[in-house]
Structure formats: C-alpha cells, structure tokens
Amino acid sequence: LKISAIPPLIAEAILSDTGGVATLVGDPPNVMIAASTGFTFNSFIEHLTPLTVIAWIATMGYMRYYYRDWIETKPEHVEELLAEDEWAVVRDLRMMNRTLVALSLTIVTFSVHEIIHLELEISAIALGGAGLAIALSLPDLPEVVERVEWPALLFFAGLFIMVGGLEGVGHLTALASWIFDTFADDPLMLAVAVIWVSAIASAIVDNIPFAAAMIPVIHKLGELSEGDINTAPLFWALAMGCGFGGNATPIGSSANVMTVSIAERGGHAISTAEWIRVGLPVMMITCVVASIFMILFYDSLYVNP
Known part of the structure; x- marks a missing residue:
C-alpha cells in the first residue's frame, strides 16, 4: 500500500489498552x-464499561486528529488488495471454528458464573477455556513454541524482576502510603489521586507489577481506617489508572510491548519517543475523563458490588 504501518499498530495497541478497562478479562x-476483591465479571461491566466507552471515543477522536495527515494519504494497489481472498490466510478452518467455540463458552461462563453460583475463580475458568481450546484444536506444539514471542517474554521477566526489587526495598509501598497519608481526609480526592498516580507509575514500570504492589496497600488502608474508608472506589480507580496509564509508553502494558516486538520483527521499528508523542496525550485525556467520571459517580462506586 506504500503507507506507514506504524500509526495503525500504535492505534491498535492504545485502543486495546483503553477498551481493556471495560471488563474483568480486558486487562x-x-x-x-x-481475584483480590471478589469483584465479578458483571460488576466490571456495570461500573467501568460506561466510562470506557466515553474514554474510547475521546481516544479515537484524538488519534484521528493526530494522524490526520496519515489518514489523508492515498494508499496504492488498493484494487489488488481488495481482490485478495481474506479467508486464504485461514490455514485450518476447523481449528478456527473449534477455538471460537471454546472462546465463546469461556466468555459465557465468565458472564453467568455468578448467576448460577458456580464456585470457580476467574483464573480457573480462563485456564479451563484454554485447555478446552487446546483439546479441541490439537495444535502442533513445536510450531506453537517456535512462534512464541520469546524476546517480549524475556523483557517482561527482566522488568518484573526490576520492579520486584523496587517493591522489595519498599519504594512502591512508600509511594502508595504517601498518597493515602496526603488524601486520607478526603476519600473522593484520594480516589482521583489513585487514578493519576497509578497512571503515571504504570507508564514507567508497567501496569501489572504496579497493580500487584498497590492491591495489598489498599486492603491495608481499609483495615487501618477501621471501616471509615470504603476501598471499593479505590480499586475501581486503580483499574482506571492502570489501564489508561498503560497507553503512555511502549512498556506501559503487555499489549504495547507485544506490538513493538511484533512490529520490529516485521521491519517496522517503533521508537519510544514516537510512541510517547501519541500515547502520553491519550493518557492525559483518558485520565481526565476518568477523574470527571469518579467525581460525578463516586456514590455509585462507593458500594461494594
């Protein structure tokens, strides 16, 4: 097509990060x-999906503005591309259909397990769905192993070790404690602060290890306050901040890291500066939306689902 592949790759990852806030399994x-709070699949949809839709629309609007020159670029050889059979890339239709069945059953189970009182953790349901997909499709394991993104996995391993060191010496806990000490007298502002600090920290150290460090601290705050502070809004704020903050940098989320890794393998290197020029404004916009949402609907988030 003679156009740059980088804008749609970055857009795909950022919109994935933003949309992932909406559901329990999205991020x-x-x-x-x-897993730590007992919040259900449906409670994530109820509390975070409306916000995510608004944030997603705002993100799309900004990215259309930022990439307006790229959008106006006239691609070449469009007729040849449209003439290609898109189903030709499906190497095994039976395997695809079986995998889709396993995925559909997993999503349905996520949605109804609370209603039918199924005593299973979300992680167990997800692993069960993965096991069912493998059992139904019987993939070629050597080929699967060969196509694993090992550089990205090694990067995550190194990143988690580094962040684990920061947590081990108490830096992340000290940061969280400072937030709570500063805003403990105003629970609403505390929740807004959690959104912004989580977003900034997630952009720097990846949202997964930061969430792992923050979750026990929020629980501890609830214990120390002896019930004076309801921690439910803080956990929703943590989900918002970690999800939206991951947009800012190429190491902010697993989707970003995988996008950069796959793009580089395909000959489309994405620099950190190029990503930040797009992702940082998106983080700011979505966190502003999340803050307004928190201020307007704090009472709705105050009750544990």
Whole structure:
C-alpha cells in the first residue's frame, strides 16, 4: 500500500489498552483486582464499561486528529488488495471454528458464573477455556513454541524482576502510603489521586507489577481506617489508572510491548519517543475523563458490588 504501518499498530495497541478497562478479562490488572476483591465479571461491566466507552471515543477522536495527515494519504494497489481472498490466510478452518467455540463458552461462563453460583475463580475458568481450546484444536506444539514471542517474554521477566526489587526495598509501598497519608481526609480526592498516580507509575514500570504492589496497600488502608474508608472506589480507580496509564509508553502494558516486538520483527521499528508523542496525550485525556467520571459517580462506586 506504500503507507506507514506504524500509526495503525500504535492505534491498535492504545485502543486495546483503553477498551481493556471495560471488563474483568480486558486487562491483567483487572483480573488481579477481581481475584483480590471478589469483584465479578458483571460488576466490571456495570461500573467501568460506561466510562470506557466515553474514554474510547475521546481516544479515537484524538488519534484521528493526530494522524490526520496519515489518514489523508492515498494508499496504492488498493484494487489488488481488495481482490485478495481474506479467508486464504485461514490455514485450518476447523481449528478456527473449534477455538471460537471454546472462546465463546469461556466468555459465557465468565458472564453467568455468578448467576448460577458456580464456585470457580476467574483464573480457573480462563485456564479451563484454554485447555478446552487446546483439546479441541490439537495444535502442533513445536510450531506453537517456535512462534512464541520469546524476546517480549524475556523483557517482561527482566522488568518484573526490576520492579520486584523496587517493591522489595519498599519504594512502591512508600509511594502508595504517601498518597493515602496526603488524601486520607478526603476519600473522593484520594480516589482521583489513585487514578493519576497509578497512571503515571504504570507508564514507567508497567501496569501489572504496579497493580500487584498497590492491591495489598489498599486492603491495608481499609483495615487501618477501621471501616471509615470504603476501598471499593479505590480499586475501581486503580483499574482506571492502570489501564489508561498503560497507553503512555511502549512498556506501559503487555499489549504495547507485544506490538513493538511484533512490529520490529516485521521491519517496522517503533521508537519510544514516537510512541510517547501519541500515547502520553491519550493518557492525559483518558485520565481526565476518568477523574470527571469518579467525581460525578463516586456514590455509585462507593458500594461494594
């Protein structure tokens, strides 16, 4: 097509990060929060999906403005591309259909397990769905292993070790404690502060390890306040901040890291500066939207689902 592939790749990752805030399984920090608090799949949809839709629209609007020159670029060889059979890339239709069945059953189970009182953790349901997909499709394991993004996995391993060191010496806990000490007298402002600090920290150290460090601290705050502070809004704020903050940098979320890794393998290197020029304003916009949402609907978030 003779056009740059970088803008749609960055847009795909950023919109994925933004949309992932909407559901329990949309982003790893959400899964961690749910496992720690008991928040359900449906409660994430009820509390965060309306916000995410607004943030997603705002993100799309900004990215259309930022990439307006790229959008106006006339691609070449469009007729040849449209003439291609898109189904030709599907190498095994039976495997695809079986995998879609397993995925559909998993999502349905996520949605109804609370209603039917299914005593299973979300992680168990997800692993069960993955196991079902493998059992139904019987993939070629050597080929699967060969296509794993090992550089990205090694990057995550190194990043988590580094962040684990920061947590081990108490830096992340000290940061969280400072937030709570500063804003403990105003629970609403405390929740807004959690959004912004979580967003900034997630952009620097990745949202997964930061969420892991913050979750026990929020629980501790609830214990120390002896019930005076309801921690439910703080956990929703943590989900908002970690999800939206991951947009800012290429290491802010797993989707970003995978996008950069796959793009580089395809010959489209994405620099950190190029990502930040797009992602940082998106983080600011979505966090402003989240802050307004928190201020307007704090009472709705105040009750544990």
